[in-house]
Amino acid sequence: MAWVFLLLSGLSEMSGVTFMKLSDGFRKWKGTVGAIVSGIFSFYFLSLALREIPISTAYGVWTGIGSAGSVVLGMMLFGESRDRRKLLFIAMIIAGVAGLRIVGGGH
Template sequence: MPWITLTIAGLLEIVWATAMKQSDGFTKPWPTIVMLVGMVASFWLLAVAMRELPLGTAYMVWTGIGAVGSFILGIILMGDPVTPLRLLAAGLIVAGIMTMKIAS
């Protein structure tokens, strides 16, 4: 169950990071509200998952999900550049997440 909780926390990190970008420096109220709610929910679920998972594992997986998910949404929604080096970097993060899960 802590892994499911951690995964949802990571997905909410993607939500709040995307909403932060769309808030245009907190000048747009709805994306700002989505960002704040997403942040609180994401941090809360991370804290719940940390009751059973090691700190380093939980934090690394949480940030990895958020980073890679935001990277993908940036490409899909915002036209962020896709280069071989950026794809390699994202792949290394995914490999790190998978390794950390196996090691736990």
């Protein structure tokens, strides 16, 4: 169950960053509320995952999901560049996250 919590935490991190962009520097209240609520969920689920997964693994996976996911959402929602090099580095992040899952221990 800890890995499910970690996945939910990473997805919440992605939504929080997206809402932060939509908040326009915290000037738009809907985006601001979305960013705050997403941040709360992200840290809550991360704290649950840390009960069973080592912090070195959990934090690496959490930031990897948030980073790669935010890049993909930026491409899909905000028209950011889809440069091949960017896609290569996203793939490297995903490979690193998968590697941490494989060797990271926990349940």
